[in-house]
Structure formats: C-alpha cells, structure tokens
Amino acid sequence: MNTSFKKRVVIIEDDVEIRNSYELIVNSSPKFFVLNTYDNCEDAIKQIHNDRPDIVLMDVELSGMSGIAGTKVIKDKIPHAEIIIISVYDNSEMVFEALRSGASGYITKSSNYIELLAALDEITKGGAPMSTKIARLVIDTFHINPNSPLSKRETQILQLISEGKTYTQISEELFISKDTAKSHIRNIYSKLQVNNKSEALAKATSDKLI
Amino acid sequence: MNTSFKKRVVIIEDDVEIRNSYELIVNSSPKFFVLNTYDNCEDAIKQIHNDRPDIVLMDVELSGMSGIAGTKVIKDKIPHAEIIIISVYDNSEMVFEALRSGASGYITKSSNYIELLAALDEITKGGAPMSTKIARLVIDTFHINPNSPLSKRETQILQLISEGKTYTQISEELFISKDTAKSHIRNIYSKLQVNNKSEALAKATSDKLI
DNA sequence: CATTATATCACCCATTTTGGATTATTGTTT
DNA sequence: AAACAATAATCCAAAATGGGTGATATAATG
Structure with missing residues (x-):
C-alpha cells in the first residue's frame, strides 16, 4: 500500500492492550498510519530520527521517563512533530504541565475510537484537540480576577x-x-x-x- | 410556550441583519431563547439585571463601549453569565484581550448556524467554544521556549x-x-x-x- | 588542544528599594 | 455630614540590588 501521503504516527503507551487498540484505530483511518509503537519513552526517543513521526500519541503515566519529560525531549529533537497527550487524569496541574512541555493536544483515556481519530484530524488541521472540560480549564487561566483588592x-x-x-x-x-x-x-x-x-x-x- | 427550562440568551450586535439572523438561529433551538437584543453595550448593561441572561452573544466591534469593555462590565454585574465573543477578527491580541476580559468562548462571524448553536451547546456543557485555529493560539501560549538562551x-x-x-x-x-x-x-x-x-x-x- | 560556556566565589561602590511614621487632599458612599 | 478609600507627599534609616572587575574550576565543543 502507498502510505507516502499518510500522516506518520508513533504511539508510546505501556499497556499492551491499549497500545494495540490505539494502533488498530489509527491504522483503520486512510489518513494515518502507525510507524512504530513503544512501551517507554527511552526506546521511542532512540528511534525518533528514523521514525520521523508527524504525530506522537503519548501516554503520561509511564515507567522510567514520564510522558511529560518525553514530550520535552521529542519536541527538542523534532520540533515539527505534534504531540497529543493521553492520560487518565485531567486535573489542571497535569494538563498545564503537559502543555508547557510542548504538547498540542490532551485527551483522556476514556476517549473512544471516534474521539481519538477526531483528535488526530484536528491536530492535522492545525488545531488543538482537547475535551470541553480541558478547553474550559485552559480558557479560565486567561480570566482576570474581577475581585481584585487593588484600586x-x-x-x-x-x-x-x-x-x-x-x-x-x-x-x-x-x-x-x-x-x-x-x-x-x-x-x-x-x-x-x-x-x-x-x-x-x-x-x-x-x-x-x- | 413554556420557556422556563430554556437557557436565556441576550444578543449584542450592531448590524441589524446579523442581529436578527442570530436571533432566529438561537430561537430555532428548543434549548435556548432570546430574551432581548441590543445594538450597543450601554443599553444591554442597563437591562442586564432584568434580563438575567445565562449566555451573552457579544459582538466586539461596537460603537460606543467595545465588546471587550462590555464583557468586563457584564461579568462584574452577573458573574455567572457566560459570554461568547463573536468577531470578524481572530488575531491573537484580540482573542487574548477578549478572554482576559472574561469571555469563555470566541467564534468568528463566518460561523454558520450549526456552528453558532454548537457554541451555545458547548458553553452550556461547561466548555469553551472556539475554532481550531483559536484553540491552537491559546494552547501555544503555554509552550515553553525550547531555545532559551539560559543555562x-x-x-x-x-x-x-x-x-x-x-x-x-x-x-x-x-x-x-x-x-x-x-x-x-x-x-x-x-x-x-x-x-x-x-x-x-x-x-x-x-x-x-x- | 584551544576555546567557550558554565558554575562558583569575592570585593567595592552607587543606586534603588524597602520599612516605618505622618500628614493632607480628593472623591465616594452611607 | 461623617466615614471611608484612594491618592499624594515628605522624612529618615536599613536592606537589597545593580554595575564594575576580577578569579578559579570544570565540562562541553569544535
């Protein structure tokens, strides 16, 4: 199959079941294909220049280097790559840390296959995939406190x-x-x-x- | 008709054609109804405690008080109200100013009726409606500069x-x-x-x- | 190997900032 | 009209900061 026009995806996820399921989902789309999957950041980073992914699906909770640290390294090595964080947690500290480290999307593990593909689509279009809850978290950080004690x-x-x-x-x-x-x-x-x-x-x- | 369960919407937009078209669109949904429309912020603010809107659709380019300034005032008077900015511009300064002033959504005037209703839906669900381009603008503000000159x-x-x-x-x-x-x-x-x-x-x- | 960047430490001197105490005028709210 | 907050001004002493000019050691880089 000619895959040259497809977006190159790498998956980093330590749970083998989830990893395989992501791979199936991504490969089910004609727009994307999975180059490689890894269960840890270290191995993924070693191969990053061979893989040259357009998109990285990154679990945060990994043994060894965390997804956050891994995101920083990958962004440093191949800045054009778009990284989508996948996490069970969606508390604000985790989300903001992930975004600061260079991720451009943040979805939760509860996402179904439609949402996962939608996220890949959105990031391809130059957007920033995230749940409504996370979008709101992010937007709220911009709001100026109307109850300022200052004159x-x-x-x-x-x-x-x-x-x-x-x-x-x-x-x-x-x-x-x-x-x-x-x-x-x-x-x-x-x-x-x-x-x-x-x-x-x-x-x-x-x-x-x- | 019983409208007590519907979300209360106020529209502030100086172009009468656009204003009427928004009103039609919003009223076409069973979930929302338009309490009042205004062509300027000043009048809207005078009535804000009578209207008690859940959602305000706010044009930014207004004669007199700008939509940004109006957003600040309305957020100050009825903080629970959710404000969606509607603008022809989607440059970063405009977007960030709007968000700082208290808006929780930002859509462009090119939005069609589906997108407008989707934005109302999303804000009702506690989200933050915005285009993919704006979401990306917002997310990019979180990214730490990887080319820092500092050790x-x-x-x-x-x-x-x-x-x-x-x-x-x-x-x-x-x-x-x-x-x-x-x-x-x-x-x-x-x-x-x-x-x-x-x-x-x-x-x-x-x-x-x- | 030479160079450069980094991290550490030191001394002198001038300016800036801070802490504290006080006073007064304006404007707004009750 | 009284009370309050915000604004504006002054004085003095102590602490912190910033600018200049060094030095040493180590790691990284070409």
Missing part, C-alpha cells in the same frame, strides 16, 4: 512594575512624584501581603490581577 | 526570582554564596538584555522562558 491606580502601577519599570520611571510616566509612586507600591504590598516587586508579581500572576 | 542553573534561578525570592533566599536555597547568586543573575540580565528582576520577569514571560 485602579494600584493596578495600573502594578502593570508598570510588571513591565520592569523602576519607581522613577513609574513616577515620570504617571506624572507623580517618586514618593507617591512609592506610597502606592507600599499599599500594593500591604494588600497583597508581599514585600518586594517580584513577590508582588508572583502574587499578581497567581491571582490574575493583571 | 539550566540560570533558568532555575529565574524561576526562584519569579517566586519573589531575594538574592539571600536564593543563595540559601541553592547552597551557594550570595555573590554567586548575584553573578548568575547578572549573566541572566546580560543574556536577556535587561537591568532588573522585574524586567527579567517581563522578558521571561513574553519569551516563555519559565
């Missing part, structure tokens, strides 16, 4: 701090004295219960104040 | 800076002298071409180094 002015100043501005630069930009800027910043520290700019930025990020 | 140690120290740690705290945590910590930080500044912690964090965020 408008304080938020504005915190924004300038986040841009790396010094007291002097802030005072010049807002046409206030350096001491006034300082006064605002002190109030910000007091409200956020922090003691320096970086801590304030950490708090601002985690509480989504800016 | 492992420097990245680790930048991480500690982002947590608000001082030179002293960093040196204690890594069992190195304060001068060494400072030396690393200076190298970080030099590589990132910045002059202080906050600027380094701004650069780290924009370049996704941590």
